[in-house]
Amino acid sequence: MSKLHFTTKHANEATVQRNWYVVDGTNQTVGRISSKIAAVLRGKNKAYYSPHVDCGDFVIVTNCDKVKFTGNKMDEKVYLNYSGYPGGKKEEIAKDLIKRRPEVIMERAVKGMLPKNRLGRKMYKKLFVYAGDKHPHVAQQPKELKF
Known part of the structure; x- marks a missing residue:
């Protein structure tokens, strides 16, 4: 009588399939x-997800200038920047930031939800955010991602 040996297949850079998605x-x-x-950038939508491997896909976000906040966040949410010098703290509310640089709101929201290590920084590089509905990644033939 022989024993059955099962092995778990772990994802690695050679086995990961990366797709391109566009989100409106x-x-x-x-x-x-x-x-x-x-979650898509981390690869949690795939069956072979491993937390120690970058299994995620590329994501293109368009029309980020038309996103909305719930409640009074548009008038009350404060984004902080520090120059590194004494007294170099700059504050800006979401309403002003979305007029000036709408990409920053989506980039900072997604970056805060990724791991805070070198793997998270690698995942963040697969995010592309644009204010309008046009993007330069047509050659990658991105699929539309609906939530």
Whole structure:
């Protein structure tokens, strides 16, 4: 009588299949859409997900200038930047930031949901955010990702 030996197949850089997805941010809530984007960037939508391997896909976010916040966050949410010098703290509310640089809101929301290590920084590089509905990644033939 022989014993059965089963081995678990772990994902690695050679076995990971990366796809391109495009997400439309029109009338989407920032927190809800960014948590789903972060899961796709990590690869949690795949059957062979491993936390120690970057299994994620590339994500293109368009129309990020048309995202919305719940409650009074558009008028009350404060984004902070520090220059590194004494007194170099700069504050900006979401309403002003979305007019000036709408990509930053989505980028910071998704980046905060990724791991804070070198693997998370590698995942973050697969995110592309654009204010309008056009993007330069047509050659990659991205599929539309609906949530």
